[in-house]
Amino acid sequence: QQQVKQSPQSLIVQKGGIPIINCAYENTAFDYFPWYQQFPGKGPALLIAIRPDVSEKKEGRFTISFNKSAKQFSLHIMDSQPGDSATYFCAARSYNQGGKLIFGQGTELSVKP
Amino acid sequence: DARVTQTPRDKVTEMGQEVTMRCQPILGHNTVFWYRQTMMQGLELLAYFRNRAPLDDSGMPKDRFSAEMPDATLATLKIQPSEPRDSAVYFCASGIWVGANTGELFFGEGSRLTVL
Numbered sequence: 001q002q003q004v005k006q007s008p009q010s011l012i013v014q015k016g017g018i019p020i021i022n023c024a025y026e027n028t029a030f031d032y033f034p035w036y037q038q039f040p041g042k043g044p045a046l047l048i049a050i051r052p053d054v055s056e057k058k059e060g061r062f063t064i065s066f067n068k069s070a071k072q073f074s075l076h077i078m079d080s081q082p083g084d085s086a087t088y089f090c091a092a093r094s095y096n097q098g099g100k101l102i103f104g105q106g107t108e109l110s111v112k113p
Numbered sequence: 114d115a116r117v118t119q120t121p122r123d124k125v126t127e128m129g130q131e132v133t134m135r136c137q138p139i140l141g142h143n144t145v146f147w148y149r150q151t152m153m154q155g156l157e158l159l160a161y162f163r164n165r166a167p168l169d170d171s172g173m174p175k176d177r178f179s180a181e182m183p184d185a186t187l188a189t190l191k192i193q194p195s196e197p198r199d200s201a202v203y204f205c206a207s208g209i210w211v212g213a214n215t216g217e218l219f220f221g222e223g224s225r226l227t228v229l
Binding site for chain 2: 046104105
């Protein structure tokens, strides 16, 4: 029940395309859903996050869509650029369950020029 | 520029040796996490501390791993004895836990461990 399932494992798009990465969870106590971006040799860094009281959040070219009833959320990257090539992790956390952040398996995104 | 500092960045050791990884969290952060990253398992939570007290270490192999926070500026993760299956990148992350609006986690650059 603590798991966060992420798909796809890898994704290749052309520059300007809109990659979509999906995540699903079971634990209804989760109340915070961040996305982290990781470049090779670096630690993950927070990209964007959403709480379950909203269905969408946009920051620049990055959008999270959240479906509470389906227990799913997704990351969309508009007008993707080669510099967006990285590994993306979704995560979830429950304030009432100690606040530990549980990560999905990661998606390796490659944006071709 | 506040950042989480991890040492060593790279460590190669032989099976059976003791390995200690260190983390300096961002000043003022009261929550510290240890994660392990492998291709197969992704980012696994090993242990975490709040206000230096261990909250959860259920992700750690208890017989060989130990995590401590001797003071607010230092967290350590020790493996004794190390095994080849411990080869991974170990990340430390810190954050501020203040009520429901708790902040983001900031990750260090990781310690890459290779056990031969």
